[in-house]
Amino acid sequence: MNAHIVVVAGDGIGPEVTHEAVRSLEAIATRFQHTFVFEHHLIGGAAIDATGSALPNETLQAALKADAVLLGAVGGPQWDNPQALIRPEDGLLGIRKALQLYANLRPVRVYTQLAEASPLKQHILAGVDFIVVRELTGGLYFGQPKERRIRSDGGITAIDTLEYHDYEIDRILQLAFELAASPSRRGMLASVDKANVLETSRLWRERAQSLAQHYPSVTLQHILVDTAAMRLVMSPSQFDVIVTENTFGDILTDEAAVLTGSMGLLPSASLGQIRNSKGFPLGLYEPIHGSAPDIAGKGIANPIGTILSAALLLRYSLGLEHEAQTLEHAVEHALANGARTVDISAAHALSTSQMTEEILNAL
Ligand code: IPM
Numbered sequence: 095m096n097a098h099i100v101v102v103a104g105d106g107i108g109p110e111v112t113h114e115a116v117r118s119l120e121a122i123a124t125r126f127q128h129t130f131v132f133e134h135h136l137i138g139g140a141a142i143d144a145t146g147s148a149l150p151n152e153t154l155q156a157a158l159k160a161d162a163v164l165l166g167a168v169g170g171p172q173w174d175n176p177q178a179l180i181r182p183e184d185g186l187l188g189i190r191k192a193l194q195l196y197a198n199l200r201p202v203r204v205y206t207q208l209a210e211a212s213p214l215k216q217h218i219l220a221g222v223d224f225i226v227v228r229e230l231t232g233g234l235y236f237g238q239p240k241e242r243r244i245r246s247d248g249g250i251t252a253i254d255t256l257e258y259h260d261y262e263i264d265r266i267l268q269l270a271f272e273l274a275a276s277p278s279r280r281g282m283l284a285s286v287d288k289a290n291v292l293e294t295s296r297l298w299r300e301r302a303q304s305l306a307q308h309y310p311s312v313t314l315q316h317i318l319v320d321t322a323a324m325r326l327v328m329s330p331s332q333f334d335v336i337v338t339e340n341t342f343g344d345i346l347t348d349e350a351a352v353l354t355g356s357m358g359l360l361p362s363a364s365l366g367q368i369r370n371s372k373g374f375p376l377g378l379y380e381p382i383h384g385s386a387p388d389i390a391g392k393g394i395a396n397p398i399g400t401i402l403s404a405a406l407l408l409r410y411s412l413g414l415e416h417e418a419q420t421l422e423h424a425v426e427h428a429l430a431n432g433a434r435t436v437d438i439s440a441a442h443a444l445s446t447s448q449m450t451e452e453i454l455n456a457l
């Protein structure tokens with residue numbers, strides 16, 4: 095297969111970890127006789143510094159033409175001024191919106207070899223294997239108005255708008271129901287909302303309830319978001335597929351990430367309706383960890399979250415399931431062989447590129 099992949103490395107550790115993911119994809123291409131062409135573009139703070147825009151048009155046009163987009167991370171202290179008119183995060187939100195990536199899939203698996211790196215007790219971690227489906231292009235992140243107003247008394251009022259349309263709710267719920275019904279999952283769907291308080295959540299719950307009749311093999315459960323936050327640490331193995339709106343999904347996936355022992359391990363895939371030249375969804379693939387400016391440039395970042403994101407890219411945007419599994423198994427082997435970066439073990443930690451070598455050796 096010939097595939098065209100746009101790489102937007104972004105800021106902080108973004109360039110370091112995407113470099114390793116590209117190496118992994120090149121190794122897969124060699125092994126399975128594919129040709130992957132990589133094209134690098136700017137996003138986030140790096141793009142602001144170079145062009146004044148967090149998402150230059152050139153980047154967006156390239157992404158729209160690609161088969162898939164691999165992203166590192168955006169943001170950093172130098173662009174954090176609350177008064178700033180343009181922020182690195184605008185680049186990320188902008189590309190998600192422009193590519194209509196309404197579904198963000200964040201799989202959470204605990205590797206038994208790493209259980210001791212988790213802040214939770216081992217018996218709680220047994221059998222943890224779930225996936226969070228986060229709505230990504232609606233809700234508080236995008237609702238209008240989103241502004242500040244000066245009141246007549248001279249004070250300031252800030253406004254964000256939480257708005258969800260029925261069709262936005264339906265398409266993300268449908269995707270989650272289909273995933274829960276698929277052979278790779280266990281047929282359980284937890285829909286997380288705040289229906290005791292929010293009108294958007296009441297509509298969400300209603301739509302989930304009515305869609306459920308089309309998926310008789312799926313057991314649907316509604317969970318309030320505060321309860322869900324608690325259950326994620328009390329009994330995370332009860333979850334199979336979790337579906338939730340944008341902001342709740344943002345918060346719960348950071349919580350879920352630490353179950354595995356390190357944020358550095360978790361990948362994500364953002365998918366939507368646009369099809370690529372292969373007829374698969376044009377997706378955006380990124381680790382969930384962020385730009386980690388404190389360790390940027392030191393060569394110690396964990397590349398696994400991005401390498402596993404590359405595996406999701408192979409699976410969802412290129413339809414290369416076997417290749418995806420091969421890369422995922424190589425990560426497991428490297429971990430089983432004791433390969434560790436500093437976030438999961440301070441002793442005998444490998445550098446970012448050494449960790450990748452361990453993974454590629456296990457291919
Ligand atoms: C994430 C990140 C982003 C989000 C930030 C960087 C805007 O936290 O992907 O979870 O909130 O969506």
Ligand code: MG
Pocket residue numbers: 344345348
């Ligand atoms: Mg987040």
